[in-house]
Amino acid sequence: MFKRILIVLMLFAAVSFSQEKERDSLKYETEELVITGTRSFEKIIDIPFSIFRVDKKELDFGKKVSAKSVLADVPGLFLQSRYGNKDIRVTIRGYGTRSNTGVRGVKILQDGIPESEPDGETVVDAIDFTSLGGVEVVKGNLSSIYGNSPGGVVNFLSDLYFPKNFVTSNNQYGSFGFLQNGGKVGIVTNDYRLFTSYNYRNLKGYRDHSGEYGHLVNSVFEGYLGTKSTISLYANYVRGISRIPGSLTKQQFDTDPMQARDIAKSQDFRNESKKGRLAVRFKTMFGKDNNNELEVTGYGGMKDYMKTDDESYMISNRNSLGALLRFTNRTKLLKGRNNVFTVGMDYAFQSGPRTLFDNVNGKKGLTVNDQFEDLQSSLGFYLEDQVELLKNKSNIFFSSRYDMVTLSKNSMQFHGFTDTSRVFNNFTPKIGINYKLTPYIALYSSYGIGVDIPAVSELDNNYTTSNTSYTLNPDLKPQTSQNFEVGIKGNVLNKESEFMRKVKFEVTLFDYVVRNEIVPFTINQNTFFRNAIRTNRLGLEVGFMCEPFEGIELVSNYTYTKFKYQDYNAIIHGPSGDYLEVYSNNTVPSIPTHIFNLILNYEFELSENVNGLLQWDCDYLTKMYVNDNNSETAPGYFYGNVMAGINFTVGKFNTILYVGANNIFDKRYVGYININDFFGRYYETGEPRSVYSGLNISYKF
Numbered sequence: 001m002f003k004r005i006l007i008v009l010m011l012f013a014a015v016s017f018s019q020e021k022e023r024d025s026l027k028y029e030t031e032e033l034v035i036t037g038t039r040s041f042e043k044i045i046d047i048p049f050s051i052f053r054v055d056k057k058e059l060d061f062g063k064k065v066s067a068k069s070v071l072a073d074v075p076g077l078f079l080q081s082r083y084g085n086k087d088i089r090v091t092i093r094g095y096g097t098r099s100n101t102g103v104r105g106v107k108i109l110q111d112g113i114p115e116s117e118p119d120g121e122t123v124v125d126a127i128d129f130t131s132l133g134g135v136e137v138v139k140g141n142l143s144s145i146y147g148n149s150p151g152g153v154v155n156f157l158s159d160l161y162f163p164k165n166f167v168t169s170n171n172q173y174g175s176f177g178f179l180q181n182g183g184k185v186g187i188v189t190n191d192y193r194l195f196t197s198y199n200y201r202n203l204k205g206y207r208d209h210s211g212e213y214g215h216l217v218n219s220v221f222e223g224y225l226g227t228k229s230t231i232s233l234y235a236n237y238v239r240g241i242s243r244i245p246g247s248l249t250k251q252q253f254d255t256d257p258m259q260a261r262d263i264a265k266s267q268d269f270r271n272e273s274k275k276g277r278l279a280v281r282f283k284t285m286f287g288k289d290n291n292n293e294l295e296v297t298g299y300g301g302m303k304d305y306m307k308t309d310d311e312s313y314m315i316s317n318r319n320s321l322g323a324l325l326r327f328t329n330r331t332k333l334l335k336g337r338n339n340v341f342t343v344g345m346d347y348a349f350q351s352g353p354r355t356l357f358d359n360v361n362g363k364k365g366l367t368v369n370d371q372f373e374d375l376q377s378s379l380g381f382y383l384e385d386q387v388e389l390l391k392n393k394s395n396i397f398f399s400s401r402y403d404m405v406t407l408s409k410n411s412m413q414f415h416g417f418t419d420t421s422r423v424f425n426n427f428t429p430k431i432g433i434n435y436k437l438t439p440y441i442a443l444y445s446s447y448g449i450g451v452d453i454p455a456v457s458e459l460d461n462n463y464t465t466s467n468t469s470y471t472l473n474p475d476l477k478p479q480t481s482q483n484f485e486v487g488i489k490g491n492v493l494n495k496e497s498e499f500m501r502k503v504k505f506e507v508t509l510f511d512y513v514v515r516n517e518i519v520p521f522t523i524n525q526n527t528f529f530r531n532a533i534r535t536n537r538l539g540l541e542v543g544f545m546c547e548p549f550e551g552i553e554l555v556s557n558y559t560y561t562k563f564k565y566q567d568y569n570a571i572i573h574g575p576s577g578d579y580l581e582v583y584s585n586n587t588v589p590s591i592p593t594h595i596f597n598l599i600l601n602y603e604f605e606l607s608e609n610v611n612g613l614l615q616w617d618c619d620y621l622t623k624m625y626v627n628d629n630n631s632e633t634a635p636g637y638f639y640g641n642v643m644a645g646i647n648f649t650v651g652k653f654n655t656i657l658y659v660g661a662n663n664i665f666d667k668r669y670v671g672y673i674n675i676n677d678f679f680g681r682y683y684e685t686g687e688p689r690s691v692y693s694g695l696n697i698s699y700k701f
Contacts (some may be wrong), residue, residue, distance in 0.1 A: 048432030095151025150450030174692030177204025214240025268362025
């Protein structure tokens, strides 16, 4: 199958190449520059990976409340929302499926600064999705330049590059008590840029006991030190509460999917968080023709977090520090061939106490059941070199990285000291190559080693391990993978044609072998993690966008996955006792085999100052298994969304008004799967039909 698909890719490339030679009038669109794929600004067509960019124009309209509403249409990306807008599970090529809280295996950045913690866990709550200038998504293994990121990297970019000063009021209203209000201010001069946003959200929730509210502030300042240097300041602060309705059994889901677990209400399951971060970045260019670039970033943050579950009232306080260093040199080698060499260092440290009390009807009990200090540190060094093999035709990409990550969980409740640290040393090389069939159609391929270490929350020990006296599981190993991909991508613009004026496409085939895959299991109400022996992941991602006629844009995405466990036997700790299960050749849960996505946009212009957008967006997903045993499934489902918006300008004022409806056919579906639950509580319902509207008013000066 692999060879047949590869042959199809090559034939498709050859046809595209021959057509390009025949059409003298064909023009090519200038490719966007992205930084996430290589940590230096490069054209997408020159990077031998699968890269997708969500542009600002795609973010002007519509309900923007979570990562899912921003990234849902990225080919190959699968997102599940646990109970509305929080606890988003981001999955790229199978990485991220094991998480029941936060994001794993995928590096999350905001303006290039890690939102991910040193152990790789990420909670995406400090990003204002109404104030983005774009999102860069790199799919596939990037452990060789970002460390603990075998699934890829998502970089959320602030809307900093605006032409004029502005003040904007953002307002959104919708079903289930949805209210989101905020404002943005942008100031630009010859010497600096300043962008600040504030956002308040309140949501009752479509499930019982699923309400949330929060305040979020983001600010970016960029100052120019002459023509070659900049200094930037980044600050954010978030404070909020979200209640958790809990997962349901199949019977409960079929009876009333909007209900909450009884104990989730009686014990008031919820998360409360307060956190802030401040970062400073200095960037300069020097040398002949400014061919050298130096970038230094430092950041620090504070996090206060509270969580309640069926047993505990947990309070966590963490302080963090980090630094990023990058040097890039651009030069000419071997008869004028471009060479881009980058070397860098990343450092992150986080520490703080965690205290567990009794949970008494959602309130903190008097008894301290446990108290310990979490320590996380990571130090990584990387280098990469992009060499032009054939001038203006082909590039080869080498990268490698060494990481040392130390995790510990030291008890503060008892006398004496026991070293509980786990140290992970990883070396992750990668090689990639691309070949341009035309200036903007390219074949590409890459092979690399990926490493995904367990997070601190996944290292909790249990009575089944080899040493139960440790606070961290001594048996849980890092997940490693061999990652191969091959594909073709292109972006062609024919300005002189009225039909198919623009065509953009990408087809990627990947074949991964994962060893020691980290998978969740439960004992009573507690989730722990163990290693599977091996998993094979084969998949195909297809993304296609075209403008068949003026004002009409058609986007179609398809993802195929075949993820199978190999040589996986596990001891199951069930309500009736322990027993052995053989999972070899079973399908990895919480991943649909087929995902289809179709978007139809119609952009219209009523006058010079009035234009608008009509959008139809629909998705179809096939069934998913909910456990490693493959004994139950969440059914496949189809849902559609519609949106209509209008944008009009009067003098210095600009107004955007839009209305929309999600899940217009009111389909009942499983929006999140709680994998391998002890009592079969696998199911959390997706959002039913909901309507929303928005009004944004801007004044430019």
